[in-house]
Amino acid sequence: MDDATAAAAYAHWRDVPTRWSDNDVYGHVNNAVYYAYMDSVINxxxxxxxxxxIHAGAxxxxxVESHCAYHAPAAYPETLRVGLRVGHLGRSSVRYELxxxxxxxxxxxxxxxxxxxDRATRRPVPVTGPLRGALEELVVR
Incomplete structure (x- = not known):
């Protein structure tokens, strides 16, 4: 997939700089840090x-599920590009693809x-309003 095709496949791109503390003893970004990059871009x-x-909303x-397939190492200091899209938007759930x-x-x-x-009951609630609208912006057809 060329750069233009890859860029069009994701609705949102964000630059994420690696940090000194991201490297592990093997000299590359630790695998768990990739999840932190993805989670940060989503949130x-x-x-x-x-x-x-995130502090007081209802x-x-x-x-409930996450996955990462690693293709090549990154290291400090670098700036990575993280693409984000929604692969599925349900009533109360969403699958982000990165x-x-x-x-x-x-x-x-x-x-x-x-x-x-729901923050208090931990029971599923519908995704509505501005949140649903923001997620719909990320759906790539």
Whole structure:
């Protein structure tokens, strides 16, 4: 997949700089940190575009599934591009699909599934309003 095709396959791209603390003893970004990059890009979108109130909102998104396939290493200092799209938007759940790239080189691909639940009861709630609108912006057809 060329850069233009890859860029069009994701609705949102964000630059994520690696940090000194991201490297492990093998000299590359530790595998768990890729999940942190993906989770941060998702939640930044939900907060900024969807109005998600992570501290006091009635609904919160809980990760119920995640996956990452690693293709090439990254290291500090680098700036990675993280692509985000929605692969499936249900009544109370969403599957985010992500791509981590460096200068067009695939580093990793992954997904997260969030189920939105009531903060107090932890029971699923419908995704509605600005949050649903923000998620619909990420659906690539």
């Amino acid at each position: 930044d979108w939900l907060i900024a575009r969807g109005g998600l109130d 609904a919160i998104g809980l990760c 791509a981590l790239r460096r200068d067009g080189t695939p580093l990793a691909d992954g997904w997260f599934v969030h189920v939105f639940v």
